[in-house]
Amino acid sequence: PYYTYIDKETCIACGVCGATAPELFDYDEEGIAFAKRDKNSAREIVPRQYEDDLLDAEEGCPTESVKVIEKKLNHFLYSLN
């Protein structure tokens, strides 16, 4: 499964991520993006149906601020113990 967050220090408010993956990213009052499903904590698994959008946003961000973490299933299960 994938997890995601925005590096708000490097985001330049270009707006690509929210346009590419509107279910995953939103913007604060300054236009800086954040992962909206889990308040930018990278704790919630990105729903499978949004995985392609996530990877497109990662690729489209000009400052590489869309961070993607992939955890293998066994690692994930292990981490639950």
Ligand code: F3S
């Ligand atoms: Fe910021 Fe990159 Fe999104 S610059 S608005 S995180 S596409």
